Structures are given as structure tokens and as C-alpha cells.
Amino acid sequence: MITVHKLSKSFGSTVAVEQLSFTVETGQTLALVGTSGSGKTTTLKMLNRLVTPSSGAIYLNGIAIHQQPLAQMRRQMGYVIQQVGLFPHYTVAGNIAVVPRLLGWSAERIAQQSRDLLTRLKLPPDEYLYRYPAELSGGQQQRVGIARALAADPPVVLMDEPFSALDPITRQELRRDFLELDQLRHKTVILVTHDVQEAFELADQICLLDGGRLQQLGTPADLLFRPANAFVRRFLAPQRLNLAYLILRLSDLPRRLPTTLPAGMTALPMSPTLTFQAAQSQLLDHAGGAAGGLLPDGSYFSAADLTQATFQLLQQDPTTHGPAH
Amino acid sequence: MALLTDFTTFLVANTSKLAELGLEHVGLTLLSLLLACLVAIPLGLWIARHPRAASPVLGFAGILQTIPSIALLGTLIPLLGIGVKPAIFALLLYAILPILRNTYTGIQGVDAAVVEAARGMGMTPWQVLRKVELPLALPVLLAGVRTAAVINVGVATLAAYIGAGGLGEFIFGGIALNNNSMILAGALPAALLALLFDQGLALFQGQRRWQLGGLVLVPLVGLLAWQSPASSGELSAAFDPEFADRADGLPSIQRQYPGLRFNTLILNPGLLYRAVAEGEVDIISGYSTDGRVRAYDLAVLTDDQHAFPPYQCAPLVNGTTAQEHPELLATLQRLDGQLNDSLMTALNYLVDYQKQAPAAVAKAFLQSRGWWQTPRSGSAGNIIIGSKLFTEQYILVELFRQLIEGYTELRVEAKPGLGGTKICYDALRLGEIDLYPEYTGTGFQVLLSPPQEVVAKIFTDAGAVYQYVKTACAQRDDVQWLPPLGFNNTYALMTRQQLATEKGWHRISDLRLPAPN
Numbered sequence: 001m002i003t004v005h006k007l008s009k010s011f012g013s014t015v016a017v018e019q020l021s022f023t024v025e026t027g028q029t030l031a032l033v034g035t036s037g038s039g040k041t042t043t044l045k046m047l048n049r050l051v052t053p054s055s056g057a058i059y060l061n062g063i064a065i066h067q068q069p070l071a072q073m074r075r076q077m078g079y080v081i082q083q084v085g086l087f088p089h090y091t092v093a094g095n096i097a098v099v100p101r102l103l104g105w106s107a108e109r110i111a112q113q114s115r116d117l118l119t120r121l122k123l124p125p126d127e128y129l130y131r132y133p134a135e136l137s138g139g140q141q142q143r144v145g146i147a148r149a150l151a152a153d154p155p156v157v158l159m160d161e162p163f164s165a166l167d168p169i170t171r172q173e174l175r176r177d178f179l180e181l182d183q184l185r186h187k188t189v190i191l192v193t194h195d196v197q198e199a200f201e202l203a204d205q206i207c208l209l210d211g212g213r214l215q216q217l218g219t220p221a222d223l224l225f226r227p228a229n230a231f232v233r234r235f236l237a238p239q240r241l242n243l244a245y246l247i248l249r250l251s252d253l254p255r256r257l258p259t260t261l262p263a264g265m266t267a268l269p270m271s272p273t274l275t276f277q278a279a280q281s282q283l284l285d286h287a288g289g290a291a292g293g294l295l296p297d298g299s300y301f302s303a304a305d306l307t308q309a310t311f312q313l314l315q316q317d318p319t320t321h322g323p324a325h
Numbered sequence: 326m327a328l329l330t331d332f333t334t335f336l337v338a339n340t341s342k343l344a345e346l347g348l349e350h351v352g353l354t355l356l357s358l359l360l361a362c363l364v365a366i367p368l369g370l371w372i373a374r375h376p377r378a379a380s381p382v383l384g385f386a387g388i389l390q391t392i393p394s395i396a397l398l399g400t401l402i403p404l405l406g407i408g409v410k411p412a413i414f415a416l417l418l419y420a421i422l423p424i425l426r427n428t429y430t431g432i433q434g435v436d437a438a439v440v441e442a443a444r445g446m447g448m449t450p451w452q453v454l455r456k457v458e459l460p461l462a463l464p465v466l467l468a469g470v471r472t473a474a475v476i477n478v479g480v481a482t483l484a485a486y487i488g489a490g491g492l493g494e495f496i497f498g499g500i501a502l503n504n505n506s507m508i509l510a511g512a513l514p515a516a517l518l519a520l521l522f523d524q525g526l527a528l529f530q531g532q533r534r535w536q537l538g539g540l541v542l543v544p545l546v547g548l549l550a551w552q553s554p555a556s557s558g559e560l561s562a563a564f565d566p567e568f569a570d571r572a573d574g575l576p577s578i579q580r581q582y583p584g585l586r587f588n589t590l591i592l593n594p595g596l597l598y599r600a601v602a603e604g605e606v607d608i609i610s611g612y613s614t615d616g617r618v619r620a621y622d623l624a625v626l627t628d629d630q631h632a633f634p635p636y637q638c639a640p641l642v643n644g645t646t647a648q649e650h651p652e653l654l655a656t657l658q659r660l661d662g663q664l665n666d667s668l669m670t671a672l673n674y675l676v677d678y679q680k681q682a683p684a685a686v687a688k689a690f691l692q693s694r695g696w697w698q699t700p701r702s703g704s705a706g707n708i709i710i711g712s713k714l715f716t717e718q719y720i721l722v723e724l725f726r727q728l729i730e731g732y733t734e735l736r737v738e739a740k741p742g743l744g745g746t747k748i749c750y751d752a753l754r755l756g757e758i759d760l761y762p763e764y765t766g767t768g769f770q771v772l773l774s775p776p777q778e779v780v781a782k783i784f785t786d787a788g789a790v791y792q793y794v795k796t797a798c799a800q801r802d803d804v805q806w807l808p809p810l811g812f813n814n815t816y817a818l819m820t821r822q823q824l825a826t827e828k829g830w831h832r833i834s835d836l837r838l839p840a841p842n
Contacts, residue, residue, distance in 0.1 A: 048445055074447035085442030089460050099446050148446075158445075 001026050002047065002156060002188050007056035009042055009212075016042045017212045020056070024205065026155070029189040031203035033196060039212035040192045044160055047190060048077045060156065075099055078149030078187075082161035084141045086133035092118070092144050093129040099152040110151075117147040122177055139170035143177075150183050157184070159191045163198065175201060196236060200224075200246045208232055220247045225313065244310045245276040250295060253309050257299040265302075267294040276306045328505055335506035347514050349490040353409070354477045354522070357416030361473060365421045366466070369428025370454065379429060386422040394419075394483045399596055402487075407563070407592060407605045412481070412489035419480050420473035427469025431462030471526040478519040482511065486593030488563060492518075494591055497566040500745050504570075560836060562587035562608040563601065565594035567745060572780075573634050573770040574610065574816060581632040584837050594715060598623065607820055608836070614666055614814040616673025616716055624825035626818045629832040633816045635787035636766035637809040638664075638717075640725065641750075644803030646708070646759040653708065653760075654807060656732040657725065659696060662811040669717060669812040676716050683716070687723035697727065703736030711749050711758035712741040717814060721762040746771050754802045764814060768794035768806070787813070 002024045009017040017039040024030040032040040045051040047058060049070060058065045065073050086095050096114045105113075115125040121143040133141055142162060149157055163171045178184075179202065193199050199206050200220045208215045208223060208231075215235075216228040224243050227233040236243060251272035261267050268286060270279055270293045283291050283303050292300045336343065365386075372379040394415065401411035435458050443457045459466075485493030495511025498504070568574035569591055578585065587608065592600055597609040602621035611618065613625055640657050647654055664672075675686045691697035710725050712718035719741050726737040740758060743749045746767055752758045769775065769790050775797075783789035795806040818833055830836060 050441065050445055071447045071449045071452075074445060077445075077447075079442065079445035081438060081442060081445070083436075083438035085436070085438035085440075087439060087443070087457060088436075098443075098448075102447060102452075145442075 001061055002190065003059040003062075004043075004047075005057045005059070007043065007046060007058065008054050009039070009046060009051060010054050015212050017046070017053075017209075020207075020209075020212075020214055022205075022207055022214075022217055024188050024190060026188050027186050028204045029184075029191060029202055030205045030207055031199035032190065032192045032207050032209065033194070033199045034209035035194060037211075038209040040194075040209050041160055042212075043209070044158055044190060044192045047156075047158055048074050048079060071102075075102060075152060076154050076156060078152075078154045078157040080142075080145050080149045080157070080159040080162045082164050084133075084138075084145040084165075086141055086144060086148070088133050091130050091132055092123075092136075095133070095144060096148050096151045098148065099154075103152055105152070113151055113153075114147070117150055117183070118144075120177075120181055120183070121147055123147075137170075139166055139174055142166065142174060146178065150181070153183070155187060157187050157189045159189065161192055161194070164193070164195065178202070197239060197242060197246065200243050208235065210235075225316075240314055241310060244314060245280065245306075248276045248310060248313065250274050250276070250279055250293070250301075252313070253295075253301060253305065254312070257295075257301050257305060259299050261292055261294075261300045262302070264290060266291045267300060268292070269294045269296075272296065276310065280306055328509075332506040332509050335504075335510055339510065343495075343510060343514065346490060346492050346494055346511070347518070350478070350481055350484075350492045350515065350518060353412055353416060353481045353484050353489060353491055354474065354518070357413045357477055357481075358420055358470065358474055360413065360417045361420035361424055362470065364417070365424035365469075366428050368421075369425045369466075370432060372425075373429050373432035373458075383422075383426060383429065386425050389418045390422045392418075394480060395486065395593055395595055398483070398487050398593070399599065402596060402599050402605065403603055406603070407487045407489075407590065407596070407600050409484075409489045411487055412484035412491075416477050416480055416484070420477050423472040423476065424466070424469045427472070428462070428466050431465030431469075432458050434465060435461045467526060467529060471523055474522040474526060475519045478515060478522060482515055483593075485566065485591055487596060488590030488592050494566070497591075498570050500566075500747055560587050560608060561590070561606040562610075563590040563592040563597055563606040564610040565597060566591050567594075568610040568816060571771060572774070573632075573766060577632040578818070578833070581630040582833055582837065585833070601819070601821060604821070607824060608818055609820075611817055611819045612715070612717070612814050613817045614669040614673060614717060614812055616670060616675070616677035618819060619670065619674045620678035622822045623819045624822045624830070626820065626825075626830060626836070627832040628815075628817065629834050631785050632833070634766040634769065634784050635790055635813055636764035636815040637787055637791060637811075637813050638669075638721070638762055638764050639791075639809040640760055640807040641753060641763040641768075641798075642760050642805045642807060643753050643756055643758070644799070644805055645756060647805045650706075650708070650733070650735065652733045653729060653735065654805075656728050657807055659728060659732075660724065660810050661808040663694070664811045666812045666814075669814065672720050673716050676720060683719040683723045684727075687720055687727055691724065691727055691731075696731075698731030700727075700730035701732075701734050703730065703734065705734035706736070707738055708735045708760065709738045709740055709758045711743050711752055711761040712739075713746065713749055713761075714742045714744055718762055721810075725760065725762075750804075754804060762810075763806075765790045765794055765806075765809070766815065768798060773797050773801075 004020060004022050007017060007020045008015070020043060022030065032043055034040045042051055046053045049065065060076065087098070093114055096117065097110045100110045100113065114129065118125040118128060123140060123143055133144070136144065146162065163174055166174065175198065191199070191202060204219065205217065206220055206223055207217045210231055216223055216232045220243070223232055224236060224240065224247065227236065249272065250270060266286065266288050268282055268291050270282065272295060279293055280303055283293065292302045294300055368382065372382050397415050397418065398411055401414060405411040405414055439457060439461070440453060443453045448456065481491050482493030482496050484491045485497050492511040492515045495507050499507030499511060564575060569589065590606060597611060598615070598617040598621050600606050601609040601623065617623070618625060642654070672686050672690060675681045676683055688697060708729060710722050712722045722739050722741045726739055729735055729737050743752065749761050749763070750772055753761055765787070773794060775793065779793070783793060791806070791809060798804045798806060820830060825831070
């Protein structure tokens, strides 16, 4: 668990971060979102003290991080950056082993951990362990970068735009594999991104910054359906429909759906926990022509029902309504 | 072909000397390289961490690089004396810049993201340096050491000027003596050494595993190769390389004063007076009219056994130039016999001791004689006047220049400070320069090397020597000797006045007597 209390940072007369406070529980992911210069990366770098705060405090599991020895404190925080920063003179194995070696792990333990992580990140260890970074593609390098950050099983993982330098397909694949990592279940993850959609997909909490000031701290649904101010609304405006599809679930559909399937349609049984996005993908991907979704309560819905429901929810008065999650 | 035969003969006759000088050369180079690494690498790392200091530090190292080596060695004498110490220190200074700059550039060139990742992962600053920055900067760093090694092999030849030995002894001795085999015997091995160092270090550069080992090994070899030059003997003397090997220099002393023994160092002529004044040595070779004799309070020892021939100074002119510009010869005639020994010493003294410019001294002298005239148009063409590398020649160049520009329509370009008799004479013969002041004894012994019986016959006869060189040079090289200027700047042995009084040294013969307790 990380707690940030009234954190501020100025560079000369420029205020980069102002009086920022938030808490991220263990097992949760917080996304720091904002435009360039909003202070999100500065905030992240204050967490592992690459940047020294002007004022305020940061607590890791209740202990102020500035009271801990610098190197030791950092070894408890995995660090992934956009440019990856693999050591070009070390093999993949050598790169992953850096922090475990600093911590004095045994060779067998390091080897086992490296193989396990690479396997989960879809890089067969026998093929990749002894390659040098220059021999890997950008996506493969970032997979190794993530493996390196997770190698010593740190309680906290800090990620600075980890997927931004990748092409859209590679980015999507890596995000999916990242979400499936067991190793992240009990970690506190803090992710910096300028991509709202990425934040909606990966984060439990979003911290939207502008000009170093907090605009809204809340769940993706909070930001989308209950924006705290005009900036938040404007920031999400270009992709509200997309974002809604990412977080709305079939259980959010209104209760007055048809109970009979229109003629010529196939029924695809779906769980109420599926997101609109996932449900729509299944409907679109269905090979046997037009299809509708069948929910456990016996009601049917079509792709048009998803759109209609989303429109209704987005147009409701933000102060009273909207899904809670 | 003759050159090749001469060269082989010289090498065979001087194998052990060559090996000794080569080893000294390697030792000087590598030891200074080691010290330069010890200074420049940590300093380079420091400025990589403190970018604000980088520019001034690199600038300062760049300034060191531009100091002429002789000036640097000269200023080091009062601090470090002569011999190996100042040579190594000077080489160290010259090696610093390439190593410093490449260390800095190498560290700067390490991808900032890699360093940020290393810090963010919890490496200590020392670990970041040792495990990430140094290994990644090493190829660039080693390239700097390579550059420094090659520079140092070259600069180490100058060590011969301050008695530190090395292959420069052959090179400068050869230049002074007009002995091409000797020059080659120094220059070729030096060039080979430079190639060898460069390629050897290049091997390390390619091998990641060897790199750190190489940084340790190379200087170690240097330490092993370096031998302290032997220094034992009673009477310490320093001679310039030309004097040491010229027939009318040290060999003549040894012929005329049998039994005289020196523990000899070879020094740059510009550094000799200072070396004796600072007490680094007791006896030096010098020139009787040199202003520094007075400036440093030195005593000239009388040449009682006539080892040194007369050295009357006269302008030497290229034959073609003399034909094309008769007005040049007519103008220089004015100086015929006008400068005697004491006058020349006084002029030299004004420059060396009173720190007046040679041009000002020359002008004042011409004005005192009523000969000075404002320069004319300079429309009749260019005359290039050369000189050797000492004060008297600088003053003579100015005298000639101001006279010629005042009395003819010629414009004069001065090229003073050429590095020795051979260089001046060859330049004159080939028409690279038109005119320079030369000495009859030098022309007689060095340029013409007449048969022994001729030498023995007219050796001490000033007039006969002048006639001989005038005729021989005109016939052989189409070079004209103009009438002597009047003074006789002969070789001389000299010592500190105080020491001369203390030991009762007045004549060269006195040096043979055991020193009174």
C-alpha cells in the first residue's frame, strides 16, 4: 500500500506537482493520467526518489520512504520505463537477474524465477534467456523490461508509459498478457499514461492531473459518468463511447429487454460480468450471421441494445446516476 | 641506395644503444600513459557527474595541449629539474586531454534511459558506474587511451632535449649532425612503436573481456620496461645534441684536453643556461656572445688548448637571390665588421635579460648608428630571412630586415627559429629561404666536412677558414658568404660564476684538476 500526502514539487518557479494526495491499496492499480507536462511522470519519479519532492510525504506500507536507505527502498519497487532501458551489455538472463543479485538471491532461485516470468510473458526461456537486448524487437524488449521489474517480486511496481512506444497491435497483446500476470495480484501498481483508454483497461483507480493539480481521483466509472469538473469531461469527451464500452458490463443493461429472439438470429449465451466491449466483439466475430446475446435470466440483447443503453447512461444527470464500479 | 647501406651500417654499429634508447622510449611513454590514466579517468568521471565543470576542465586540458613542448619543459626545470621526472610530467600533461575527453564523452554517450533504469532498480551510484556506465563507456575511453599513446610516442622524442633519453637522441643528434642514418635510426623505431601501441590497444578494444585487464596490463608493462638512466660520475655536464656530436664540439674537446671526463646529459639548447644556473649540472656548452652568460651570471672558461675553431658570423645568401637582387648585397655590406663580441653580447643581453623585443633592440642599434630609415614600398618582391633557434639569430634577422626594408624596395618575411644548422642550410640551398646568418666554423666543420689534413692546417686561422667556406659553398651549393659582421660567437664551455670562483676554474684545463675540498 502506498500513501501520498500533500506531495509538491517545483522546478525553480515552475510548479510541477501541487499538493497531491492519494492512496493505492495492495493489489490495486492506480493510473496517473494527464497531458504532457501535467506532472504525472514527476509524481511517479518522486515515488522512487529519482526526483526529490519539495514538500509532502510518501509512505510505503505505513513507513515514510525518505527514512529508508535509497537503494534498498528502490529494490522494493519494480521500475518499467517507456524506453525500456535494458542493459545492452547483459543478456536477457543477466538483465532479469540484476535486482535479485543485488538482494543476494541464490543462482537456482534466480534461474527459476527468470524462466517462470519469461514463460508467462510469452518469451520461451530456452530461446530468449541468452540473447542480448539488441537481438530483440521493441515488444520483446519491453516484455523483458517487465520481467526485470518483477524479478525480485517487489511489493510495488512503477510503470512510466510502458506501452507507449509500441505499435497498436503489439501494445494490445502486451497489455493483455500483462493483465493476466499472476505476479501482479498482490502488488501495488502505479502506471503513468497519457492514453485514457489504457488507463480504463488496466487501472482500478485513475488520478487525472492537469498542470500539476489533481482534477479527479476515482474509478473509471466515476470519471466517465460523474466527472468532477469541466476539464475531466472535456478530457474524456473524444472517446466517451469507447470508454463506456470498456467499463460497462452486461449486468448494467436496462431490465426491459425482449425475451424472444428476433427471427433469423443465433443466440450466444454470455455472462452478465462481460464488458460491453467483450460482448460486442463476440457478436461481431460470430461466423454464422447475425447473432444476439442470451443472458442467464432468459433475456436477449442485440448490438444495437448495447449502443442504446450506453447512450442513455452517458446522458443521465451525472449527480444521481451511473454504474457504481 | 647509399642511404640504405649507411643506415644498415649505423644500425649494426649501434644496436645496443638503439635497444637502450628504444626501451627508454617505451618506458617514458607507458609510464606517463599510466599516470595520465590515473589522473584523467577519475577526472573525466567527475566532470561527467558535474556537467557545469566539464567545459572549464576540458578547456584547461586543451590549453595544456597547446603549450609548446619546449616551453613546457623549460618551465618545469626549476620545479622538477632535468631528466626523467620533467619528461614524464610533460608527457602526462599531453596525454590527459584525449583520455579525459573520451572518458567524459564515453560516459555521456551511455543511454540516459539505461542509467535511469539502473538507478530506479536500486543500484548504488558506485554500482551504476561500475556495472553499467564504465562497461558501456569503455570502448570510447580506450580509444582515448590509444590516441594518447600515439601522441606520447611522438612527444617522447622531445624527452631527449632534457636529458631523459629515448629515440629523440638519435633524431636530434642526426638533425644536428646532418646524419640521415642517425635520424632514421630514431624516427623509424619511433614510428613502429606508435603503430605497435595503436594496434595493441585496438586488440583490447575489440575484446570486451580483455578491456579492464588491458587497462591494468599496459601501464604495468610500462613500469617493467622503464629503466632509470644511469647517473654516476664526477663532473656533470649538459650539452646540446649538436655540440655533443660535432667534430668541433665535444669530440674536439676530448681530443685537445685528454683526460677530461663528463657525466653527460643531452639537453635542448634553449634549456642549457637555465639548467646550469639552477644547479642541475655544473658545465654546459654555450655560445660566447650569448646574453644569458651575463643574465645568469655564468663564467666562460677560456679555451686554452684551442679546441674550438673561429666562428665568425656572416650573412649567407642563396646564389640565385644574390644575382637577382644586387641591392640586397650592397645593403648588407653596411654591417661589414660593425658588430664586435661585446656589442653582440650586449644586444643579446637586452633581449634575454631586459626582455626587450629583438625588433626593438635592432631598431635602437640602427638608430644609434644613424642607419635606420622608414620602410620603403616593398614593391620589388619578397625576401625570406631564416634563422636558428637562439636569441642572437633573432636579433640578426631583425637587423637584416630593417636594413633591407629601409634601403631597398624589397619586402622581408622573417622565418626565425628553424631547428638547426642542417634545416637552415638546406632551406637556403633549396631556395625556401633567401638569407640567414651563419658562422664560419659551422660551415667549415658541419656543412663541408673538409679532409682531416685541411682541418689540421687552417683550423684556428679565422681568415683562412672564411676563405675556404666562401669558395667551397659557392662552388658546391651556389651559396654566397657575405663579409663577416665582426663578432666571433664561438662554442664555449661555461659554468656558474660562483662555482668557478669556488673551484678556481678559469680555463678548460682547470676542469681536469681534482676539486679542492
